[in-house]
Amino acid sequence: MTILSPETVLLLAILIQALVISLxxxxxxxxxxxxxFKRYPPSEYPKFYVHSIKTEFVLLxxxxxxDLIALLIIGYLAFVKDIVSYQxxxxxTWVVCTAIQLVPSLYSMIxxxxxxxxxxxxxxxxxxQFSLVSRSIFDHISLVHLTLLCLSALFTLNIIFSNTQLxxxxxxxxxTLFIATTLLLVHRIYVVIYGKNHDKLIKDDDRVNKRMQxxxxxxxxxxxxxxxxxxxxxxxAKPNDQSIWLVVLxxxxxxxxxxxxxRRWHAEDMDVYRSIN
Amino acid sequence: xxIAIDEDSATPLYKQIVEQxxxxxxxxxxxxxTQLPSIRQIANEAEINPNTVAKAFKILERDKVxxxxxxxxxxxxxxxxxxxxENMQSKVEQELVxxxxxxxxxxxxxxxIRNSFNAIMKS
Numbered sequence: 001m002t003i004l005s006p007e008t009v010l011l012l013a014i015l016i017q018a019l020v021i022s023l024x025x026x027x028x029x030x031x032x033x034x035x036x037f038k039r040y041p042p043s044e045y046p047k048f049y050v051h052s053i054k055t056e057f058v059l060l061x062x063x064x065x066x067d068l069i070a071l072l073i074i075g076y077l078a079f080v081k082d083i084v085s086y087q088x089x090x091x092x093t094w095v096v097c098t099a100i101q102l103v104p105s106l107y108s109m110i111x112x113x114x115x116x117x118x119x120x121x122x123x124x125x126x127x128x129q130f131s132l133v134s135r136s137i138f139d140h141i142s143l144v145h146l147t148l149l150c151l152s153a154l155f156t157l158n159i160i161f162s163n164t165q166l167x168x169x170x171x172x173x174x175x176t177l178f179i180a181t182t183l184l185l186v187h188r189i190y191v192v193i194y195g196k197n198h199d200k201l202i203k204d205d206d207r208v209n210k211r212m213q214x215x216x217x218x219x220x221x222x223x224x225x226x227x228x229x230x231x232x233x234x235x236x237a238k239p240n241d242q243s244i245w246l247v248v249l250x251x252x253x254x255x256x257x258x259x260x261x262x263r264r265w266h267a268e269d270m271d272v273y274r275s276i277n
Numbered sequence: 278x279x280i281a282i283d284e285d286s287a288t289p290l291y292k293q294i295v296e297q298x299x300x301x302x303x304x305x306x307x308x309x310x311t312q313l314p315s316i317r318q319i320a321n322e323a324e325i326n327p328n329t330v331a332k333a334f335k336i337l338e339r340d341k342v343x344x345x346x347x348x349x350x351x352x353x354x355x356x357x358x359x360x361x362x363e364n365m366q367s368k369v370e371q372e373l374v375x376x377x378x379x380x381x382x383x384x385x386x387x388x389x390i391r392n393s394f395n396a397i398m399k400s
Contacts, residue, residue: 126285130323132278132301134312134350194318204279 010090011078014097018074021101026067029108033060047123047201050115059111066104073100091235116198125200135193140215148256149219152226153182159245160233178229185218185225192218278306282323290325294333299342299361302353309358313343313351340365 004012033056042049042056049056074097077083083093137146160166160174192214197207230249234242267273278301282293301307316334320327334351337343340363344354354360380390 127281127283128323128325129279129281130314130319132280132298132307132313134314135318194315194321196321196324 010093014074014078014094018071018097018101022067022071022074022104026064026104030060030064047119050118050122063104063108066107070100070104120198120200123200131204135211137189137193137215140193140212141219148252149222149226152223152230152252153178155248156226156230156233159230163233163235163237163241165236165238166233174229174232178225181225181229182222185221189215189218282325291329291333291336294319294330295336295340298333298337302342302357303361307353309353309355311353313353315350336365 037053037056040048042053051059077097083096141149156178157175160171160178163171166174192211199207202210230245234245237245280294280297280301282290282297284290286293288296298307298313307313313334314322316327316330319325319330323330334343334345338345338351341354341360342357342363343351345351377390
């Protein structure tokens, strides 16, 4: 007995995604911005805001409006145009909806980047600082995990090129997109670790935290793109072939999970467990 | 552990880097065997010319404060603390004073010494 039809599941998935990305995250963004305005007023922190308070509010309102427009477009496409039907190309539908929803985030990212550039130009620091601590990618990811990531990327390429049902042009298209996405994120990691300081005012701890966060996000992005392109590479493949790849992927996942759990945790300072006698 | 360099200072940037790295080694903040960041990392972070950092590293290596291990990177030398007082500039100045005095004794005039010095340095 089917409780939810695949079409209903697809509609629910797209609507939930719309609510999470265009409503919840927009609300979160706006709330945090207002909290920042209240806690760190532009009159007292002019170097943080760069623009006037009026412009800052306009930027915030535009972001919220873009999210609402995205939500309305998806609602219109789903309920009026009925694009979420089992007969239509499910994947294309999802890509279109996601692209519409990513516009507001992209807008915020660009405005923040422009603000950072403006701040960089206005803040002139004659005393330059640099850290004497050598940084490397291995501060953020272990050699084992990096090797696994590289092997997974190769595995994804193997999935794409072993799928005989996929036309050569599509295979090359996927390969190009995969390489471009990965290189973009690898470049981002390089810039974050070895590149210029965009904010000369922030202190060391904040800089380290931001660097950690940015590198981890990019690494997660690479992992996600590997997963997405592996799934895309399976499109049209025979069900048995798809099962094989999925079994291999799940097997790797289970191996990593169990391997990570194969050591009993103990405190660094074991003296706390010593017998008193 | 940070190093601050002042663009408005009369001391050249490379010299500020050399002096401050030596000071951190002397204070024990930089232990023997510690890896230093790459020239590019420092140049990018401080927004200075990589050649300036390379010049500072070259001087530190000559003074045996740091040692370059090819692809592995640059490290604080095991005998760094013994070479912190190395001052090549005063040695060079001392040698030059002696040489100039000797040349003047031979009858060379200042412009001849200066021109010869410049020609040799350019060659």
